[in-house]
Amino acid sequence: MIRFILIQNRAGKTRLAKWYMQFDDDEKQKLIEEVHAVVTVRDAKHTNFVEFRNFKIIYRRYAGLYFCICVDVNDNNLAYLEAIHNFVEVLNEYFHNVCELDLVFNFYKVGSPGAEGARSPWPREPGPPPAGTSALAHCLPLQVYTVVDEMFLAGEIRETSQTKVLKQLLMLQSLE
């Protein structure tokens, strides 16, 4: 089962933190730092898995962001690795219209919509994110939390069908 999900940038700034286990604040901060330390030192040629305390972390890097899921040792590594990817694909799809994701992640210049094939998945390029975007990339919009909640709930993978997640998200949005 998932213990927590973290999205951090290379500098260790937390973009998203979702906890499925009770930790107190100090512990959370410590975990965030430890995860960053453990994950960022790893080479691109290394596995996407790393042992972490009594758990393990499955992580994947997209541009400058590390998506980390901390799970139990007996869980299926690849299933969670792909769950991350699935999540990223949904984000990509969902933010496509408003290009928010583009802003936040700064993957694509504003105004280069469409071109589905080119968009996903993002290359795992290790270079630093383009300059001048730090203000924009300061915080993930709250919607990302909504997406997380649609896809992961109570420490389990809840919904894996991209179409369904998007439908649900659009429904929520339509009531705005």
Added chain:
Amino acid sequence: MSDIVEKTLTALPGLFLQHQAAGGSGVPRVSVSSRLGSLIRSITALTSKHEEEKLIQQELANLKATVSAPGTTLDLQSTNLVEVCMALTIVSQIFPREMIPAVLPLIEEKLQHSKEIIRRKAVQALYKFHLIAPNQVQHIHVKFRKALCDRDVGVMAASLHIYLRMIKENPSAYKDLTGSFVTILKQVVGGKLPVDFNYHSVPAPWLQIQLLRILGLLGKDDPRTSELTYDVLDESLRRAELSHNITYAILFECVHTIYTIYPKPELLEKAARCIGKFVLSPKINLKYLGLKALTYVIQQDPNLALQHQMTIIECLDHPDPIIKRETLELLYRITNAQNVSVIVQKMLEYLQQSKEEYIIISLVGKIAELAEKYAPDNEWFIQTMNAVFSVGGDVMHPDIPNNFLRLLAEGFDDENEDKQLRLYAVQSYLSLLEIENAFYPQRFLQVMSWVLGEYSYLLDKGTPEMVLTKLYRLLMNKSTTSETKTWIMAAVTKLTPQALSSKTVEKIIQEFSVSLDTCMRQHAFELKHLQENVELMKNLFLVDKSCEDLVVDASLSFLDGFVAEGLDQGAAPYKPHHQRQEEKLSQGKVLNFEPYGLSFSSNMSSSGYTGRQSPAGISLSSDVSGNSAETGQKETNSLKLEGVKKLWGKEGYLPKKENKAKNNPELQPVPQDSTLMENVDQMMIKKEQSQALHHSEEEAEKQRLASTLFVGLGSESAVSLLGKTDTVSHKFRRKSKVNDTKNRKVTSAHNINCSSFSPLSNAPYEDNNHLNNFQDKGDTGLKKCSLGSEFLESSLKSDSLTELDLVENLSVCNLSPSSLFEDNSMEIFHPPQPTLSSSATEISLTSSLLEELNEHVHSDLVELCNNEMITVSSCKIWKDDSLLLVWMVANKSNLELKSMNLEITSTENFKILEHPGFSFPVIEAESTTSIQHCVQMEKPFTEEGLSGYVKYQMEEDPCIQLEFSLTISLLDFIRPMKICTEDFGKLWLSSGNDVKQNVKMPDSQANLPFALKTLQQKLRLHIVDIIGNEGILACQLLPSIPCLLHLRAYAGIVALWFRSSCSTLPDYLLYQCQKVLEES
């Protein structure tokens, strides 16, 4: 819901989706008036758990208030979909347990909702509840089933989370669902789901994985259930075409399942091939998982490791540490006496580079374990342990140094060997301490000082003086902690008698007599006084007697004279703590009817001053001494007191101060470094050299390494067929008597099959003779076996069989006829299920039952339920080690009954083990058959109903189900404990929880023999001894919690005094005793 809430809820999604750009970015902030909206935002955005909880609690209080008001439920129902969705999402987040009852009905109701998304979220919320409070959702298990059968795939998938958890806890309760899970998986694999569920054109991969896990849990050790899954597993393997990560995820799970369930050779073969693909993959993730899979299956199939040995060698030097780690884990599992040194060396190399505490702890533990099991010689063992202590330092598990010291102290079978090992240890430590400025962890220093104190007498050359100097230097070292100092001080004290009038000792005494550390000062004074009485000291510190049992007069009877003198001079008699409390409590009452205090002093004259060690004696002398002795005894259980000699003797108070000096050596050894460093240096050099060498030589090197690593693997030799149970071939086999006896008490009908084999796996039966022998024995075993597997239960009590037991047990071994050792096939690894033919079973059953009934105390046969066709009755057999329930099902009709099934509903308080081979699918006309369940208690309880049902089918009629229940009380698990008075005394002192009570009895019957007899007959207590008007009794709660009773009868009153290591047991027994005594 109230209007405000209604409105806010409507406004909520908008608010929710509003930008919330913290940190002052350009996005405009919207003032949020919505309660729920802000709630959701807070929950999702907050990082503080505490705040979240507070918030939710607040919200829920409001929610509860609104929904409990009349008419509001209707409102809630009318709110729109999104709002309900939101609410359910919140519920599935961090949620306070105590609020569950408030929302549970609402959520249950949502299970019927017409929209799948709502049903699904409701199931998810229930899953969350199940996680945090499984008891509270127990009653809705039926609804889970409904969710599992939901027409919508999403709802079904959500329910699987709950099922996975429940099945993990209790697989046997859900075996009937196997078929459904298989069908679902078949449909998924066959692509019957909507394309929505596809991920990279693989149908619902996560769902598949979930199902595979469930099937693995269900099929584990269960051939019948496994049988059902073979087809679909095969299909899954076939369908998962290797192209994408996600198919590998499915394959990995598939392989895992195949190796978990009851094996089928063809599937295993395919799975092995699949593992090969993983291992050989150029993709690093897959290679890693391949290693992981290998690690998992290696015990079943060591040949697989041989096939991939070159890959494994390469992975040993892989740049990614996690791959290295996994490789070491793999090697750890294939370690044997031949390859141990290479593997341990590799592990030590890894340790040198690792800084992660968790990794160090686990790896150090493994090295210590391997070293102890397979050490090729003394030097290697000591060196390896030195490395372990140096690296593991103060983070390692304290068992490691403790076990090591115990091993040294207790020694092995060969006296000479022991000496050499100890001598080597001493020498090695001395040379380590020789090194200037070397730093050793505190635990290692503690180990060293204990060993030096105990065994430096073995040195030929060099005097104790030399050792003392080294210890002195350590004592003066600033980095030595005060705990370690007490260890060193203890060592110095032990060495003092061997080095009379040593200057170093004088120096130490001087130095520490003025120490600010009170503990050290105390030790110094003790040493000083001891030194003045050389004879006493020599008697105290005998050489090489650390393992001798202490003889301690725990009752302090030698002080009785002193006490008597005090009493004569008018001192008040000592009252034990509980008595004082009792008196304090009764002070408020007008009259004190408890004559205990009075009789106390009168007894003093009758049995005081004798110094005998019965609890009666103790109760008469001071309880303070009893208590101090108690703590002393507790400590002897651990290693802590080793090295302490006789402190108290009948002739008097021997060593006063030494007591402390020795207690303090709280063992927690510590490590060394230099040889290790040397090793490492050498390794480094070697490495550098080898790097400089040509590629071909590197290859050759790897080949060589492979041959050393994988030596002794493979089918021709015995890598312990049953996994790592190696006991026989240990180089250093601990004598741990304590553990053995403890283990022996553990029994479970299921374990027996495997445990009785385990010692065999180590016997070196490479040649056929051995095999044949074994088979012969097995055959005879089988014959006996068919008489009734009850025999097994009673004869195979021991988990950890000693070699002696082994021979005996072999003859009754429960070998399954399925050619266990005819071929070296996989079946070996699974506890065999006896497959006796049903008719044989029946015959054997009745006969064994009869024997059983005669052999053991049992209750009468009680009829539980009946109808015109059958009668079900039951009988409890109070076996020595368990409670056996026998259910007799009598077929009264003249027709054959089919599909008979008797199921017991599981509860968390019991563990119920069905005796294998006692199922009875068919009952012939007018015959009776029986089934037995061995019941073990999981949690103490006073009384609990055990319910179950019998199902049967007659000809083609539908199944008929008959329910019954039976009450089981704690008394069913109480057995007499046959111990002698002396043991009783010891146990009495070491038992903490006591309860006292006076029970009034009718005058005519208030005599001791009567009370004792009543208790013996009605409660099955064992009468240990009777002394005058006092009696002591003992019993135990299965499996092995003792409870002791001291009983005194006088003047129509029986004073009961219970003691037990379990806190609730005395109370319960007191209640029962009171009941039977007052009834009588």
